[in-house]
Amino acid sequence: MKVAITSLESSLDSQIDATFGRCQYFIIIDTDSMEFEAIKNPSLSASQGVGIQSAQLIAGKNISALITGNCGPNAFNVLNQSGIEVITGASGKVSQVIEDFKNGNLKSSELPNVGGHFGAGQGGGRGGGRGRWRM
Amino acid sequence: MKIAIASGKGGTGKTTIALNLASVLASSAIRTTYVDCDVEEPNGHIFLNPEIEKSKNVAIPVPLIDFTKCTLCGKCSEICEFNAIAVTPKTVVVFKDMCHGCGGCFHVCPVNAISEIDNIIGIIEIGKSGDINFMQGKLDIGKAFSPPIIRELKRNIPSDDVTILDSPPGTSCPVIEAISDSDYIILITEPTPFGVNDLKLSVEMVRQLEIPFGILINRSDIGDDEVIRYCKKEQLDIILQIPDDREIAVAYSHGKLAVDEIPKYIDDFKNLFEKIHKAVQD
Amino acid sequence: MKELVVISGKGGTGKTSIVAAFASLAKSAVLVDCDVDAADLHIILQPDVEHREEFSGGKLASIRQNDCTSCGKCFELCRYNAIEKSTSPDGKRTIYEIDRIGCEGCGVCAWFCPEKAIDFKESINGEWFISNTRFGKLVHARLGIAEENSGKLVSLVRTAARKVAADNGNELIIIDGSPGIGCPVIASISGAQYVLIVTEPTLSAIHDMERVIQLTKHFNIPTGVCINKWDLNQEISNDIEKNPDIKILGKTSYNTVFTKAQIMRQTVIEYSDNAVADELKSLWENVLYEIG
Known part of the structure; x- marks a missing residue:
């Protein structure tokens, strides 16, 4: 099965990026073959609707699940409606998190776990967030 | 004639200035309309207690997807500059409060799967307060775009009246929308460092619009003379100075007008209008 | 924090x-x-400015007059009345121009222009600073x-x-x-x-x-x-x-x-x-x- 993981760098040894919309890399990995591609997040410099853009990007990769630290309501909405499982609260090394996922140790979220920077689908959605956002 | 107060x-x-001017004009048998364009925080109604005769919702057209026709081609998402539509291999998600209503998605959809529905963002109200015709707009809480409401207000202004447009503060889009086609602009400031700094920005803005304008210094005795020196240097017309009068402040705090409570100010506002009238005719 | x-x-x-x-x-x-x-x-x-950067708030459209055929498509599509219509001094041609202030930055005019005569580019409209105080x-x-x-x-x-x-x-x-x-x-x-x-x-x-x-x-x-x-x-x-x-x-x-x-x-x-x-x-x- 194919999943997406937000990552600080492009290898499986790197740490999970706790943010979704503004993460550094998306690692798209086939958990059976462990083949993966790392995509540099193209929305990093955008200032509005990054969660939506990022969600659209990874949904286009036909993944079944997203594993990340925090996911806001707009992105959650897009992923959820596309039938993609969202797993939040992940941290640590990417390879370890994939192992945990394969062993069924990660639980999917039924709701976004961080407040909307603009509320759900609110106008102009710009990066707010609670602390851990980077430039 | 449209006079904008900014x-x-x-x-x-x-x-305060907009209402006092409107009140003095209306009691001189001049047909006067007061328009509260500060749709984020409209306050004029507090002083005028108008009877609202007509109200109208203001809406932005936002896309509605017909999933029986949609092929998930992604064109609508591609054209949207505001990231208000996401298209994934399974579905389309519309974020209506991020939509600016440009119609790009509606026009670009190759299979006509998009129609447009109204997303209400606020309201305009039209009424009367004594002899003053009253209009105001109100942005709904949590909505981000006020210019469409100001545009709708301006479409409903009676053409023969002297219209006083009470603008929102600042120099950005809603302000431009409010003041852009007026005949005269009164720029209000106070003689403090903050006041002068912000006046300079306003002057720059009004000069770009090429509309005649004058400076009104309110609470003229509270600070220093930097604002006077600035106006002299830039050859700006100071059309009125009103001293810091605790009586005005107290009247204001109760929602009362200075010209009703303190009659000595009536002539000031009459003269102000004469000056503006003359400047517009020149 | x-x-x-x-x-x-x-x-x-x-x-x-x-x-x-x-x-x-x-x-x-x-x-x-x-x-x-x-x-x-x-x-x-x-403040003593230590770092300064330009800010682009979005894109703006502008019509390249040499490539414009005056078809009026942009005028018809723009919902912000930001396309100004006038007649050339010789009275022979209709001129369409973008009103910078009115332009919402939606890009619809540029997308649909049949001659591709409209540029749609990031515009610099501010700057921001990190300063010491x-x-x-x-x-x-x-x-x-x-x-x-x-x-x-x-x-x-x-x-x-x-x-x-x-x-x-x-x-x-x-x-x-x-x-x-x-x-x-x-x-x-x-x-x-x-x-x-x-x-x-x-x-x-x-x-x-x-x-x-x-x-x-x-x-x-x-x-x-x-x-x-x-x-x-x-x-x-x-x-x-x-x-x-x-x-x-x-x-x-x-x-x-x-x-x-x-x-x-x-x-x-x-x-x-x-x-x-x-x-x-x-x-x-x-x-x-x-x-x-």
């Missing part, structure tokens, strides 16, 4:  | 003077001016006149401030917010830990305060209120204090030291140690307690 800094007395 | 946002709804209630006073009182905070339309905090803080770092900005998207600039400034705070180990960010309830205010408060509303005892200010309180409720942000110039109308001040929905964190008096300090380019705390300074200190203590 200021870079908030709280300099835009609403 | 926590973000405290000071807003007012109505302008002129003393918000910026109070933020400046907080700057004097805070031990280690990053200061942010999010009132990008009418930024005034720098007047008191006298006598109270620590200040992140501030200046939006060009008549420019759009101050909300985007506000978000950018806040993001930069969080980075500065993270790099310097600051625990607190104090934000001078924007007036109103629209786009820039929403961008100022979204995701913040605490909002302080500075109001005054006038019917207008109360009306505006009630609207911003609804907004902070909408976004679920804990909110407290300071009544500035509380003695201007004690009756109305009492009414505000009696309102069970409003948490009062302090009251400051109607006093000329606010203006006098401003003229000296000082905070009220620096300028005087009178009663107002004491009121501000106690307000600050209460705010710190609320933020936790």
Whole structure:
């Protein structure tokens, strides 16, 4: 099965990026073959609707699940409606998190776990967030 | 004739000046309309207690997807500059409060799967307060775009009246929308460092619009003379100075007008209108 | 790291003077001016700019007249009346031009132009700065006149401030917010830990305060209120204090030291140690307690 993981760098040894919309890399990995591609997040410099853009990007990769630290309501909405499982609260090394996922140790979220920077689908959605956002 | 009242800094007395002027004009048998364009925080109604005769919702057209026709081609998402539509291999998600209503998605959809529905963002109200015709707009809480409401207000202004436009503060889009086609602009400031800094920005803005304007210094005795020196240097017309009068402040705090409570100010506002009238005719 | 946002709804209630006073009182905070339309905090803080960047609020369309065939498609499609139609001096041709101020940046005209004669490019419409002040770092900005998207600039400034705070180990960010309830205010408060509303005892200010309180409720942000110039109308001040929905964190008096300090380019705390300074200190203590 194919999943997406937000990552600080492009290898499986790197740490999970706790943010979704503004993460550094998306690692798209086939958990059976462990083949993966790392995509540099193209929305990093955008200032509005990054969660939506990022969600659209990874949904286009036909993944079944997203594993990340925090996911806001707009992105959650897009992923959820596309039938993609969202797993939040992940941290640590990417390879370890994939192992945990394969062993069924990660639980999917039924709701976004961080407040909307603009509320759900609110106008102009710009990066707010609670602390851990980077430039 | 449309007279817009603006200021870079908030709280300099835009609403006070606009209402006193409107009141003096209306009691001189001039047909007068007061328009509260500060749709984020309209305050004029507090002083005028108008009877609202007509109200109208203001909406932005946002896309509605017909999933029986949609092929998930992604064109609508591609054209949207505001990231208000996401298209994934399974579905389309519309974020209506991020939509600016440009119609790009509606026009670009190759299979006509998009129609447009109204997303209400606020309201305009039209009524009367004594002899003054009253209009105001109100942005709904949590909505981000006020210019469409101001545009709708301006479409409903009676053409023969002297219209006093009470603008929002600042120099950005809603302000431009409010003041852009007026015949004269009164820029209000106060003689403080903040006041002068914000006045400079307003002057820059009004000069770009190429509309005649004058400076009104409110609470003229509270600070220093930097604002006077600035106006002299830039050859700006100071059309009125109103001293810091605790009686005005107290009247204001109760929602009362200075010209009703303190008659000595009536002539000031009559003269102000004469000056503006003359400037517009020149 | 926590973000405290000071807003007012109505302008002129003393918000910026109070933020400046907080700057004097805070031990280690990053200061942010999010009132990008009418930024005034720098007047008191006298920043020394250390880093400067241009800001693009979005794209703007412009028609290349040489390639335009005057078909009128753009005029027909633009919903913002931002295409100006005129006749060439010889009367032979209709000219279409983009009104920069009216342009919303949607790009519809450029997309559909059959001659591809419309450019649609990022426009520079402001700049932002990281500066040093006598109270620590200040992140501030200046939006060009008549420019759009101050909300985007506000978000950018806040993001930069969080980075500065993270790099310097600051625990607190104090934000001078924007007036109103629209786009820039929403961008100022979204995701913040605490909002302080500075109001005054006038019917207008109360009306505006009630609207911003609804907004902070909408976004679920804990909110407290300071009544500035509380003695201007004690009756109305009492009414505000009696309102069970409003948490009062302090009251400051109607006093000329606010203006006098401003003229000296000082905070009220620096300028005087009178009663107002004491009121501000106690307000600050209460705010710190609320933020936790």
